[in-house]
Amino acid sequence: xxxxxxxxxxxxxxxxxxxxxxxxxxxxxxxxxxxxxxxxxxxxxxxxxxxxxxxxxxxxxxxxxxxxxxxxxxxxxxxxxxxxxxxxxxxxxxxxxxxxxxxxxxxxxxxxxxxxxxxxxxxxxxxxxxxxxxxxxxxxxxxxxxxxxxxxxxxxxxxx
Amino acid sequence: xxxxxxxxxxxxxxxxxxxxxxxxxxxxxxxxxxxxxxxxxxxxxxxxxxxxxxxxxxxxxxxxxxxxxxxxxxxxxxxxxxxxxxxxxxxxxxxxxxxxxxxxxxxxxxxxxxxxxxxxxxxxxxxxxxxxxxxxxxxxxxxxxxxxxxxxxxxxxxxxxxxxxxxxxxxxxxxxxxxxxxxxxxxxxxxxxxxxxxxxxxxxxxxxxxxxxxxxxxxxxxxxxxxxxxxxxxxxxxxxxxxxxxxxxxxxxxxxxxxxxxxxxxxxxxxxxxxxxxxxxxxxxxxxxxxxxxxxxxxxxxxxxxxxxxxxxxxxxxxxxxxxxxxxxxxxxxxxxxxxxxxxxxxxxxxxxxxxxxxxxxxxxxxxxxxxxxxxxxxxxxxxxxxxxxxxxxxxxxxxxxxxxxxxxxxxxxxxxxxxxxxxxxxxxxxxx
Numbered sequence: 001x002x003x004x005x006x007x008x009x010x011x012x013x014x015x016x017x018x019x020x021x022x023x024x025x026x027x028x029x030x031x032x033x034x035x036x037x038x039x040x041x042x043x044x045x046x047x048x049x050x051x052x053x054x055x056x057x058x059x060x061x062x063x064x065x066x067x068x069x070x071x072x073x074x075x076x077x078x079x080x081x082x083x084x085x086x087x088x089x090x091x092x093x094x095x096x097x098x099x100x101x102x103x104x105x106x107x108x109x110x111x112x113x114x115x116x117x118x119x120x121x122x123x124x125x126x127x128x129x130x131x132x133x134x135x136x137x138x139x140x141x142x143x144x145x146x147x148x149x150x151x152x153x154x155x156x157x158x159x160x
Numbered sequence: 161x162x163x164x165x166x167x168x169x170x171x172x173x174x175x176x177x178x179x180x181x182x183x184x185x186x187x188x189x190x191x192x193x194x195x196x197x198x199x200x201x202x203x204x205x206x207x208x209x210x211x212x213x214x215x216x217x218x219x220x221x222x223x224x225x226x227x228x229x230x231x232x233x234x235x236x237x238x239x240x241x242x243x244x245x246x247x248x249x250x251x252x253x254x255x256x257x258x259x260x261x262x263x264x265x266x267x268x269x270x271x272x273x274x275x276x277x278x279x280x281x282x283x284x285x286x287x288x289x290x291x292x293x294x295x296x297x298x299x300x301x302x303x304x305x306x307x308x309x310x311x312x313x314x315x316x317x318x319x320x321x322x323x324x325x326x327x328x329x330x331x332x333x334x335x336x337x338x339x340x341x342x343x344x345x346x347x348x349x350x351x352x353x354x355x356x357x358x359x360x361x362x363x364x365x366x367x368x369x370x371x372x373x374x375x376x377x378x379x380x381x382x383x384x385x386x387x388x389x390x391x392x393x394x395x396x397x398x399x400x401x402x403x404x405x406x407x408x409x410x411x412x413x414x415x416x417x418x419x420x421x422x423x424x425x426x427x428x429x430x431x432x433x434x435x436x437x438x439x440x441x442x443x444x445x446x447x448x449x450x451x452x453x454x455x456x457x458x459x460x461x462x463x464x465x466x467x468x469x470x471x472x473x474x475x476x477x478x479x480x481x482x483x484x485x486x487x488x489x490x491x492x493x494x495x496x497x498x499x500x501x502x503x504x505x506x507x508x509x510x511x512x513x514x515x516x517x518x519x520x521x522x523x524x525x526x527x528x529x530x531x532x533x534x535x536x537x538x539x540x541x542x543x544x545x546x547x548x549x550x551x552x553x554x555x556x557x558x559x560x561x562x563x564x565x566x567x568x569x570x571x572x573x574x575x576x577x578x579x580x581x582x583x584x585x586x587x588x589x590x591x592x593x
Binding site: 044 | 317320323344440445460471529
């Protein structure tokens with residue numbers, strides 16, 4: 001846990017002024033599987049994670065009927081897209097999670113790779129998200145939001 | 161203010177000149193010198209004066225602090241430290257202001273309890289009470305916004321969590337939240353508008369306080385018996401009797417206040433707020449200032465959906481409802497008797513309510529999990545039941561004790577019981593006790 005949070009804090013060179021609402025381009029070439037970085041977009045932290053093979057298989061194995069929020073909440077897809085693991089990622093980039101790392105309950109920042117579902121754990125009121133950022137337990141009503149984003153090359157993502 | 165029959169007689173030429181143009185001395189004379197107050201007021205009735213002093217103190221220290229504070233996310237935290245360390249007497253101004261907010265709330269909660277105990281909200285004082293509730297709301301808004309200004313971790317995340325609850329409102333929730341924040345997240349626009357509002361709201365509060373005092377001087381003060389003033393023997397002049405009594409209350413209150421300011425200046429604060437705000441890291445335990453804890457506990461107690469209302473919206477409604485229900489108290493209480501002194505059952509439920517509110521405050525400081533959630537739900541249930549079930553029903557089924565015919569009779573009875581000689585000369589509440 002400690003090393004991961006240091007990694008996230010170590011990504012300070014990627015952060016932009018809180019007011020930046022323009023699209024943000026992120027170089028993700030340094031992210032090996034199991035590594036994350038955080039950029040600020042619209043004043044909010046957006047996590048970019050290159051998931052491990054286990055995280056992907058765990059995410060894909062989830063039965064959709066178990067989900068508290070069955071909607072993908074992915075701005076790149078139709079509003080009613082189901083919350084499958086694939087719908088939480090990008091086409092042909094199923095290892096990658098790009099999402100606004102803000103708890104949908106009261107706006108705190110969940111801590112990565114914590115909790116019972118191998119995803120994110122919110123320190124404020126204990127909401128737990130799985131490896132695809134879907135809400136699984138606790139008071140939060142929705143999956144964490146996937147912003148508009150695309151891979152503009154194999155190593156670059158544009159958010160917004 | 162009491163315009164019934166002014167006894168003011170201007171003595172000098174200047175006073176006569178002013179009286180004919182703007183009768184300010186007459187207003188002061190009629191409102192704060194010869195204004196009649198019930199002779200049996202006890203020290204619970206001094207909190208109005210104490211609150212006035214606290215408001216004045218907060219405005220004075222606040223205006224000077226604003227001269228040194230920088231409402232910019234890059235500068236705010238350091239400017240507050242600079243006030244503490246570099247500005248002459250800045251440490252004093254800041255601790256007076258931050259602890260002043262806490263003591264303002266101590267006084268207002270005791271003031272509200274006084275009103276609930278002696279039935280001070282009953283006709284003809286309903287509007288007086290509603291104005292007081294408005295003051296409470298303004299105080300809460302001012303205090304919440306003010307806590308954001310030092311730009312520590314609790315400032316930032318408190319603002320984030322509370323503004324986020326507005327998104328629970330259907331349709332317009334997100335729009336309201338973005339309007340409050342001036343963006344998508346708490347940031348520089350938020351700090352700027354919060355600073356502007358924190359400077360504005362206390363003056364609005366002062367305005368409503370003026371209306372509150374005006375309304376008080378129209379209907380006259382309630383008293384511990386709840387029996388209306390009937391004759392001249394029931395009252396004494398405001399000055400010197402109430403003035404001196406208020407002064408004693410204020411001095412004792414300031415003694416406690418000064419103890420915190422000089423010996424425990426950070427006791428009521430939170431250590432996390434000495435860490436500069438970090439938008440990428442949430443503290444492990446977010447708690448509001450202690451005076452909001454009961455309401456925070458009510459907010460978190462709603463963990464279940466009620467029909468179409470999900471738990472998030474339900475919590476927000478319960479929290480605002482816990483304040484809103486105070487506005488309705490004059491119409492919820494069906495009892496014909498005002499004072500709890502003559503209402504044994506109401507007295508019992510009142511003290512349970514006080515214990516319940518304190519218990520909610522403690523629960524608000526605990527993590528929202530396990531048994532704490534169940535206890536919060538039960539305590540929230542009693543909080544609302546006190547107003548919505550006990551107040552309307554108890555007035556119909558309770559048999560109150562016999563009321564004295566007048567305030568004078570009550571005072572003389574009490575003296576007789578204590579073996580003091582009654583006498584027509586007794587006019588002073590200070591001697592009468």
